[in-house]
Amino acid sequence: MSTPAPLPALRRVVTSTDEQGKAIVWIDEEAKFQDLPGSTCKASVAWVTESFPSDNQTGVDGASIPPAGISHPSGSVFRILDVPPGATFPHHYTHSIDYGVVLAGEATHTLPDGSSATLKTGDVIVQLGNVHGWSNLTSDWTRLLFVVLPSKPIEIDGKLLEGLQL
Incomplete structure (x- = not known):
């Protein structure tokens, strides 16, 4: 049985406005993926903002801003996650609201009590x-897209949620 090929390269295009007010393509490149510690997954940070509302007149490539883990405490993180066949991303939580889309393949979202949603x-x-947590229980690669925004911490009976925070 052959090993499935990774997903195709991902193109990252960023538009902006020049000094004359003209809309321009500022960045057009292949997205850079990095190995995620503790897993065989790979992630690409397409953009990070450090505030809300964000500054659309920045001269800084948002992909160069470290997100401080999965989320950013005062801004947003736009990330692509590639999950190889049979891989698992461990249970974790962040003080964030995460909007996710499965771009390719199939991903199983798991909870500590054993429940899941594919x-x-x-x-x-x-x-x-x-x-x-996340698992890819298939024999093909999976690509997920996440936009992560900061949120208030989860508090139950006056105590903050504990566990592996990333």
Whole structure:
């Protein structure tokens, strides 16, 4: 049995406005993926903002801003996650609301109690800061897109949620 090929390269295009007010293509390149610690998954950060509302007149490539983990405490993170066949991304949580879309393949969203939801190409998920993980239980690669925004921490009976925070 052969190993499935990784997903095709991902192109990152960023538009902006020049000094004369003209719309321009500022960046057009192949997205850079990095290995994620503790897993065989790879991630590409397409853009990070450090505030809300964001500054659209920035001269800084948002992909060069470190997101401080999965989320940014005062801005947004736009990330692509490639998950190889049989891989798992461990249970974790962040003080964030995560908007996710399955771009290719199939991903299983898992919760600590063993419950799960399998999402297929085109499906979306809204993750409200609870502990969760991801698995690719198929023999093909999966590509997920996430937009991560900061949120208030989860508090139960006056205590903040504990666990593996990323």
